Amino acid sequence: MLITRQLALIALLLLCPALASALESSENLTQTDSWSESEGNEWDNEDWGSDEESEHIIHGFVEAAYGTRLHSNQWLDRHDTLNEARLRLDYSHYFGAVYGSYKGDFLVDDLAWNGPFIETQTREALLRFSFSQNSDIQLGRQILTWGTGDLVFLNDLFPKNWVAFFSGREMEYLKAPSDAIKFSYFNKLANIDLVWSPEFDPDTYMRGERFSYFSPLADSIVAAPPRLSVDEPDTGLDDGELALRLYKTIKGYEWAVYGYHGYFKSPVGFDPRSGLNYFPKLSSVGASVRGTVGRGIGNMEIAWYQSEQDRDGTDPFIPNSQLRFLSGYEQELITRLTLGLQYYLEWTQDYDQLKDNSLLPDKEPEEYRHVLTTRINYRSPQEKLTLSLFVFYSPTDDDFFALPKLIYRLSDSWSSEVGINIMGGKEDFTFFGQFEENSSVFTRIRYSF
Amino acid sequence: MKNLPNLIGLIVLAFVTNLALADETDVEQIVSQANHVAFYQGKDGRAESRMLITDGGGNKQVRQFTILRKDRLTKDNSTQNDADQDFLVLFSRPADVRNTLFRVVKHTDTDDDRWLYLPGLGLVKRISSGDKRTSFVGSHFFYEDISGRSLTADKHEIIETTDQHYVVKNIPLNPNSVEFASYTVWIDKHNWMPVKTEYTDSAGKVYRRIEALKIEDIDGFATATRMQASDLRSGGSTLTEMRYIQYDLGLPDDIFSERSLRNPPQQWFKRK
Numbered sequence: 116m117l118i119t120r121q122l123a124l125i126a127l128l129l130l131c132p133a134l135a136s137a138l139e140s141s142e143n144l145t146q147t148d149s150w151s152e153s154e155g156n157e158w159d160n161e162d163w164g165s166d167e168e169s170e171h172i173i174h175g176f177v178e179a180a181y182g183t184r185l186h187s188n189q190w191l192d193r194h195d196t197l198n199e200a201r202l203r204l205d206y207s208h209y210f211g212a213v214y215g216s217y218k219g220d221f222l223v224d225d226l227a228w229n230g231p232f233i234e235t236q237t238r239e240a241l242l243r244f245s246f247s248q249n250s251d252i253q254l255g256r257q258i259l260t261w262g263t264g265d266l267v268f269l270n271d272l273f274p275k276n277w278v279a280f281f282s283g284r285e286m287e288y289l290k291a292p293s294d295a296i297k298f299s300y301f302n303k304l305a306n307i308d309l310v311w312s313p314e315f316d317p318d319t320y321m322r323g324e325r326f327s328y329f330s331p332l333a334d335s336i337v338a339a340p341p342r343l344s345v346d347e348p349d350t351g352l353d354d355g356e357l358a359l360r361l362y363k364t365i366k367g368y369e370w371a372v373y374g375y376h377g378y379f380k381s382p383v384g385f386d387p388r389s390g391l392n393y394f395p396k397l398s399s400v401g402a403s404v405r406g407t408v409g410r411g412i413g414n415m416e417i418a419w420y421q422s423e424q425d426r427d428g429t430d431p432f433i434p435n436s437q438l439r440f441l442s443g444y445e446q447e448l449i450t451r452l453t454l455g456l457q458y459y460l461e462w463t464q465d466y467d468q469l470k471d472n473s474l475l476p477d478k479e480p481e482e483y484r485h486v487l488t489t490r491i492n493y494r495s496p497q498e499k500l501t502l503s504l505f506v507f508y509s510p511t512d513d514d515f516f517a518l519p520k521l522i523y524r525l526s527d528s529w530s531s532e533v534g535i536n537i538m539g540g541k542e543d544f545t546f547f548g549q550f551e552e553n554s555s556v557f558t559r560i561r562y563s564f
Numbered sequence: 565m566k567n568l569p570n571l572i573g574l575i576v577l578a579f580v581t582n583l584a585l586a587d588e589t590d591v592e593q594i595v596s597q598a599n600h601v602a603f604y605q606g607k608d609g610r611a612e613s614r615m616l617i618t619d620g621g622g623n624k625q626v627r628q629f630t631i632l633r634k635d636r637l638t639k640d641n642s643t644q645n646d647a648d649q650d651f652l653v654l655f656s657r658p659a660d661v662r663n664t665l666f667r668v669v670k671h672t673d674t675d676d677d678r679w680l681y682l683p684g685l686g687l688v689k690r691i692s693s694g695d696k697r698t699s700f701v702g703s704h705f706f707y708e709d710i711s712g713r714s715l716t717a718d719k720h721e722i723i724e725t726t727d728q729h730y731v732v733k734n735i736p737l738n739p740n741s742v743e744f745a746s747y748t749v750w751i752d753k754h755n756w757m758p759v760k761t762e763y764t765d766s767a768g769k770v771y772r773r774i775e776a777l778k779i780e781d782i783d784g785f786a787t788a789t790r791m792q793a794s795d796l797r798s799g800g801s802t803l804t805e806m807r808y809i810q811y812d813l814g815l816p817d818d819i820f821s822e823r824s825l826r827n828p829p830q831q832w833f834k835r836k
Contacts, residue, residue, distance in 0.1 A: 163614065163807060164628070164656065174659050207663075209830055243827060251827055258686035287684035301823055364822075367669070367677050369690070407675060411692040447694030497619060497800075498702035527625050527658035563659035 175203040175564060182283045182557030185537070189552070190327040190338035196555040197282040198225035203238075214243040228324050228342070238292055253297040258290050259310060261360050261371070263403045263414035265490060266505060267459050269439045270373035270401040270418050272358060272380060273310075276319040281326060281550065283534055283557025291319055310358040312377075315348045317394060320381035321550075329549035331475055332385060336543055336552070345382045346393040368406035373418070375399040384424070385432040395433045396423035411446025428465025431472040438462040445490070455490035478544045481511045499524045507547060514540025514548035533558045591720045594730050594751060596646070601756040603712040604646045605785040606811030608634040610832065613806050614657075615703045620798035627701050628657035630833050634815045647672045650820035651711070654833055655701075665825045670711050681825035688825050697742055704793040704802035709774060718747075729753060744772070755779065755786040771796050783811045808835050 182197030200223050207216035218239040227234060241255035262271035266289075279288035295312040321328040323339035330337045348354050356377030363370055376398045384395035401418030418439045425433035440462070445455035463469060466482040473479050486509045493502045501522040508515045520534035535556045540548025615627040636648040653666040665681040675693040682689060696707040717737060724731035729750045736742050745768075750760040757779055763772035778790035787809055794801040819829045 163612065174662060176659070209834075214827075214830070245827075251823070253827075258684070260686040260688075285684075290685050290687075299823070301818075301821075306823070362822075369822075405690055407677065407692075410675070412690050414690075446692050450695040450698050453692065453694070496699055497617070498699060524660075526623070527660075530660060561660075 171206075171208065174205040176561050177202050177564075178285075178559055178561040180284065180557065180559040182555045184552075185535070185554040185556060186552070188327055188338070190323075190336055191325075193226065195226065196325055196553070197284065197557050199223060212244055216241050216243075226325055228339075249301045251297075251299040251301075253299075256292045256294050257297065259293050259295065259297065259358075260290060261308070261373070263405045263416045263443070264441050264459075265443060265445075265455055265457060265488065266507075267441055267457060267486075267488065269416050269441055270360075270371075270375070270399065270403065272356070272375045272377065272397075272399065274316040274318050274380065277321060278319050278325055281321075281536055281553065281555075283536060283555065283559070285532070285559065285561075291316070305361045305363040308358075308360040308362075310356075312356040312358075313352060314350050314355055315378055315394065316356070317347075317378070317382070318380040326550060326553040329544045331478065331544075334475060334478075336549065343382070344391050346386065346389065346391040348378060348394055368404055371403045373399070373401045373403070379422075379434065383434050387432065395425070397421065398423055401439075408444065409446070411444055414441070414443045416441045428468040429472050431469075431474055435466070435469050436464040438464065443488075451494045451496070453490070453492040455488075455492070457486075457488040459486040459488065460484070461486075475544075478542075480545070483511065484546075485509060485511050509546065512540060512545035512548065513542070514538075514545040516547045516550070528562055528564065529560070530563070531558070531560045591722050591732060592715075594722070594756075595715055595720050595732060595734075595749075597756045598732075598749065598751045598758045599712060599715055600646050601786055602758055602788070604635055604649075605787065606783070608632070608813055608815040609809065609811045610813055610815075611806045611809045612835070613804060615701070615705070616803045617703045617800075618802070619800045620795075625702065626657055627655070627703060629653050629655045629701075632815060632819070632829075632832055634817070634820065649711070650817075652820060652824055652828075654828055663828075665828060667820065667825055668711070669820070672714055676711070679822070679825060686826075688822055703804075704795050704800055705774075705791075705804065709793060723748070727753075729759070752779075757786050757788060782809045785811055810836065 178201045180197050180199055180201070181195065183195045187194065202221040203218065204221070205218045207214065209215075216239055218237075220236040220238055222234045222236060223232070224234060237256055239256055239258060241253055241257045243251060243253045245251050259273040260271060262268055264271075268275065273293055274291040276284075276288055276291040280286075293310070293312050293316045294314060295310050295316075298307075298309045300307040322343040322345075323337055324342065327336050327338040329335070357375070358377075359374040361372050377396075378394035379397045380394070382392035382394050384393045385391075386393055398421045399418050401416065403414065403416035405412065405414040407413075420437045420439060422428075422434055422436045424430070425435060428435040438460075440460040441457060443455065443457035445453060447453050461480070461484040463480065463482050463484070469479060470476045486507055488508070489504070489506045491504045494500070503520045503522075505518045505520075506515060507517075515538070517537045518534060520532065522530065522532045524530045533556075535554070537554045538547045538550035539554070540551060542548050543551065610630070610632050612630050613628070617625040617627065630653070632652040634650045635646075636650065638645045638647075649670045651666075651668040651670065653668075655661045655664045655666070663683045667679040667681075669677040671677070676696075678691040678693055680689045680691055681687070696711075696713075698706060700707050700710050718734035719737060721733045721735070722730055723733045729752060732749045732751060733746055734749065735746045736744070739745070744763040745766045747761055747763045749758045751757070752759050757776060759776045759779070761774040762770045765771050773792075773794045773796060775792050775794075776788035776790070777792055778788070780787055780789045782789075787806070789806045789809070791804045792801055793804075813832065815832060819832060
């Protein structure tokens with residue numbers, strides 16, 4: 116069974132570029148025709164595409180993706196970690212002054228918990244309009260992002276899909292959509308973004324279906340079944356999330372302050388009475404700055420996470436408050452080769468209370484958890500090939516996560532990607548160390564239209 | 565009042581003398597005029613651009629985008645000085661980069677500021693400006709070919725004046741920062757358009773060429789509407805065509821902002 120799957124992977128790896136280049140050459144023929152050296156070397160007006168104003172064009176892509184573990188996982192039967200085919204449809208249009216956009220995925224996921232079946236995932240369904248010269252409203256399902264980190268998020272508490280990220284889906288899927296109203300006001304003093312999500316949008320967190328993880332309650336690595344049982348927050352109008360950003364650019368430096376009121380994005384709380392995990396309340400405030408430093412871009416970001424239900428840090432079933440800090444720098448070292456470095460700190464407050472009350476005091480992260488990240492990015496001269504390596508390393512946890520990746524654009528329509536997620540560490544309970552058995556290799560081929 | 569014709573005569577004479585001087589001697593004035601014509605026509609502008617990229621093996625790719633440009637004024641807001649500029653570039657082709665936005669603040673005395681908006685992630689990414697002599701969106705045009713090269717980066721010398729052209733040789737003041745040993749520009753005497761540029765390597769061999777294949781008068785401004793960049797070593801080349809060009813639209817300053825990256829100003833991007 117195992118060998119069959121590996122063969123299938125190799126076949127996919129070999130077949131995709133071959134298939135793509137075959138299709139590419141047929142495409143080239145038609146392109147050459149439309150660019151033919153006709154009279155005056157003019158292109159047809161149609162080749163420019165008409166203004167999207169008057170056209171109704173559906174864009175999107177078709178994609179197949181496969182990923183498999185680097186070594187077997189004793190807690191999970193399945194060796195594959197990604198096995199899906201996906202159709203994306205994307206339509207946007209200006210209806211007068213109102214912009215409407217829809218992006219939906221139609222997915223057959225062989226690893227779906229109850230699947231496989233055709234699943235519809237609406238990624239974006241929004242309306243956007245300006246109700247005065249200085250203000251915009253964006254309403255509906257949308258992808259929301261702010262902050263300055265590279266794969267490290269402090270003040271961006273919008274939902275992430277960590278399962279997508281660790282399984283090797285396209286990077287876009289790391290950001291999960293929110294059902295929200297975003298109100299933006301622009302003025303000389305400072306611009307304001309206010310986002311209200313009436314219903315809490317949690318992260319898609321590890322729940323043992325695809326990947327095993329460390330459970331402090333079991334004091335061991337676990338996986339589904341049984342799935343992690345979680346108590347979701349209520350759905351009343353005052354049970355949602357509120358996020359705020361004030362920002363202003365001064366002499367090329369982008370300054371911002373942030374606020375958030377909602378919940379921890381994964382169910383890190385545990386209720387011993389019900390036996391259910393839940394999302395404890397969280398508030399945060401923070402700030403960031405980004406701008407040119409020397410020959411590159413520097414950024415700094417800070418956030419205070421207030422654990423609202425455990426302010427004194429004595430409840431062992433709720434995380435303590437934390438101060439988080441990030442500093443980063445990115446520069447093109449030589450032509451088309453970029454190096455990015457980040458230092459990230461999580462400073463857990465009331466650490467003595469945490470240790471005194473913890474069920475597993477020896478397995479708590481250190482008071483100061485340090486993480487270093489490196490990104491090396493190389494683009495070939497015509498930007499067809501991109502090689503990248505991203506590494507997280509924590510000297511305090513003694514664990515790491517390395518993500519080498521190769522992206523190749525075969526043509527304007529066909530692109531492919533191969534990558535490896537390697538997690539490891541000295542202990543099996545640390546942030547990345549717990550995922551050691553989930554290390555995987557993945558590949559994808561995509562046709563965009 | 566009756567002296568007015570004399571005064572006009574004097575001004576015309578001065579102007580003509582000036583031109584004549586430029587004609588023969590003032591290379592700085594010639595390159596600066598060519599720079600103005602190539603990159604600073606009008607106070608602002610809009611254009612749709614399409615690139616056909618052909619690599620040495622004959623494989624073809626297409627890029628299509630709409631550019632909005634506005635020149636920044638001098639500090640006292642009085643005049644244009646052919647220096648800093650704001651750009652917004654909205655990509656429409658190929659499909660995988662559709663709706664990606666690129667924002668650049670071009671600075672002539674320091675590194676440019678660059679931002680990229682990635683619609684899939686909702687992310688405004690700041691990019692370090694890096695080497696300007698590298699491919700623009702995978703084409704054979706470099707960033708510098710699109711946005712201009714600092715006039716103070718090279719030593720300029722007129723090597724030939726023909727009926728049609730001033731031929732100017734340019735030698736970099738800092739040879740280690742560029743891939744060429746020198747480049748030669750043919751500047752059209754009548755409209756100041758740089759119509760051909762050839763880059764020479766240290767062996768004295770021409771390895772790269774940029775040509776303006778078609779020049780049109782648009783709103784009174786000479787505009788290169790069809791250009792080609794050729795890599796003579798690999799045999800690859802990129803053909804660019806510009807359409808739907810407008811000058812002096814009165815673009816407001818505040819559209820060159822993060823707001824526009826997340827919410828492109830349709831009023832200005834849409835074809836009129």
